[in-house]
Amino acid sequence: MSTLPLTDGAAAATRILTKLRHDPAGIALTLGAPVVLVLVFGFVFGPAIAVPGSGDYREYLVPGLFVVIAFNPIPSMVSMARDAGRGSVDRFRSLPISRAAIPFGQAAATAVYGVLCLLLMALCGLAVGWRIHTGIGPALGALGILVAVQFAATWIGMYLGLVIGREDTASQLAVLVFPFAMLSNIFVPTAGMPAWLRTLADWNPFSTFSAAVRTLLGNPTAPTNGALPLEYPVLGSLAWAAVLLLVFVPLCTVRYARTER
Amino acid sequence: MTHDPVVSVEGLVKAYGSVHALDGLDLEIAAGTVCAVLGPNGAGKTTAIRVLSTLVTPDAGRARVLGHDVVEQPGEVRRSIGLAGQHAAVDDDLTGRENLQILGRMLHLGRRGARARATELLDRFDLAEAADRLVKTWSGGMRRRLDLVASFVVVRPVLLLDEPTTGLDPRSRTEIWATVRELVAGGTTVLLTTQYLEEADHLADQVVIVDRGRSVATGSPADLKATVGVRIDVEVEDVAAAARALGALAGSEPEVDPDRRRVSAATLDGALTLPAVVRHLDAAGVVVRDVALRRPTLDEVFLQLTGAAA
Incomplete structure (x- = not known):
């Protein structure tokens, strides 16, 4: 069909980035939430939370917040649901272009934006006493994991957005993500939870991702309680990201490119 | 010059569960004419447009655009059509100019070509003044007009318009009509759906009245009136x-x-x-x-x- 999928993808990426540029309020909100969390958890709850190995709580918290920012399918879900509901997806499908190139372009643009958000979050972290205790290599490894996680979240979000197909419904689902993030070791070590809940929390991918980032950056880590993904957090994170991408990239691409039956 | 129809639809059937959105629809449109598909809500108008724009696969029957079958040659069909769907599918959170530029780049006009084309269209269709404001600040009528313009960033032989004026005030409607007439004067063949008889009367060379997924009458507005006497x-x-x-x-x-x-x-x-x-x-x-x-x-x-x- 089309011979220029790269051009099509680049145009789709430009569309997403241009929209973001027009939406400073949205960017402020995306960044504002973790900043508020740094303040609330770092300074309100933090002093009451014991970190294993007498580590500093804010050093424990900030890597978790990187994961909260990265593993967030909501923005791409809402934006895709909006595109589907308001006819943009139909318009693109009716053009003589590579249909599959569009979600790839959008995911790439979202990744660029995501790295920017992570860097700004890192500045906030530095301001409240978080530090990288390893070296440039492991730090880039942590960034790599966060980008992979963010890429996976984008594809999950785009797929769900296509399935939901309505912006208002998608926005209502947004509240479900935060409890999912809470049920992990991001904010508190899981050791104090009841056994059944602790198992859930330890196997929650949010826990794996934050354990990997903490390990790579030399920040305090939570006890693994013997959960396999936490024993090998870096491998576990890469496995989670790979599985999610292997499932959701084809699902989303096929769904986007299909002609309705 | 051939006399083959530019759009031809034969016995088109599309069911969603037990609901037959299309139930044997037939129509033919000659080159350079406007065909209005007129029918009540749920008559199958939108489904017909979606089949012709390769968004939906029909269950039975054939639909062709410039001789290309929508199922077998969707790529050729997409190169032959412009689509303006029922919602104004423009991005609210972009400016009018950006909307057209991005479409131009998707249609492989190149960065510079897309920019020039956007400027040309905005000037010609009287949208230049608002061009650099976000579309969410535009009026409903202007948004619809931008959506219509977006369907011919690259001019195609056939334009498919799904209820282009539904919900618009009379003045905006007149502006949309003028734009459609201008395109037809340039040789474009137009298929539009409408609930407004007045719109069919004003714009169409041929009216196809559809009800429950099939055509119940076809003819010029004058012919159809004559059948009632x-x-x-x-x-x-x-x-x-x-x-x-x-x-x-x-x-x-x-x-x-x-x-x-x-x-x-x-x-x-x-x-x-x-x-x-x-x-x-x-x-x-x-x-x-x-x-x-x-x-x-x-x-x-x-x-x-x-x-x-x-």
Whole structure:
């Protein structure tokens, strides 16, 4: 069909980035939430939370917040649901272009934006006493994991957005993500939870991702309680990201490119 | 110059569960003409557009654009059409100019080409003043116009418009009509769906009335009106005598409104003239206060054909 999928993808990426540029309020909100969390958890709850190995709580918290920012399918879900509901997806499908190139372009643009958000979050972290205790290599490894996680979240979000197909419904689902993030070791070590809940929390991918980032950056880590993904957090994170991408990239691409039956 | 139809649809069927959105739709559109597909909500208009724009696969039947089958050659069909769907599919959170530029780049005009084309279209269709404001600040009419313009960033032989003026004020509607006429003058073939008979009457060379997924009548607006014939309306002293006389003249059962002393009858005799009616009533001894011959509106044609309640 089309011979220029790269051009099509680049145009789709430009569309997403241009929209973001027009939406400073949205960017402020995306960044504002973790900043508020740094303040609330770092300074309100933090002093009451014991970190294993007498580590500093804010050093424990900030890597978790990187994961909260990265593993967030909501923005791409809402934006895709909006595109589907308001006819943009139909318009693109009716053009003589590579249909599959569009979600790839959008995911790439979202990744660029995501790295920017992570860097700004890192500045906030530095301001409240978080530090990288390893070296440039492991730090880039942590960034790599966060980008992979963010890429996976984008594809999950785009797929769900296509399935939901309505912006208002998608926005209502947004509240479900935060409890999912809470049920992990991001904010508190899981050791104090009841056994059944602790198992859930330890196997929650949010826990794996934050354990990997903490390990790579030399920040305090939570006890693994013997959960396999936490024993090998870096491998576990890469496995989670790979599985999610292997499932959701084809699902989303096929769904986007299909002609309705 | 060939006389093959630019768009041809034969026996198109599409069911969603037990609902037949299309149930054997037929239509043909000649090059450079406007065809209005007219029907009530749920008649299958949008589904027809979606099949022709390769968004939906039909269950049965064929649809072709410039001879290309929508199922077998979707790529060729997409290169032949422009689509403006029922919602204004423009991005609210981009400016008008950015909307057109991004589409231009997707259509491989190149960065510079896309920019030039956007400027040209914004100027020509009177959107230049708002061009650099976010579309969410635009009026509904301007947004629709931008959406229409977005469907011909690259001009295609066929334009598919799904209810292009639904919900617009009369002025915006007139502006959309003017744009469509301009495109047709340039050789574009247009298929548009509408719920407004007035719109079909103004724009279309051919009207296809659809009901429950199939075409119930096809023809020019004038042809369709002729199928309903002419109505004779009189106001008289003696309604009973007038009803007898009109019934004989029209060959149909007249409607009588005794309170207002009005009698009305439909006739298929399109050649009937007003003097002939007056002479006939006079000869029957009916005293006439007022008399009129009325060509039917498309509304009456539509209601008669679709059997919908007025």
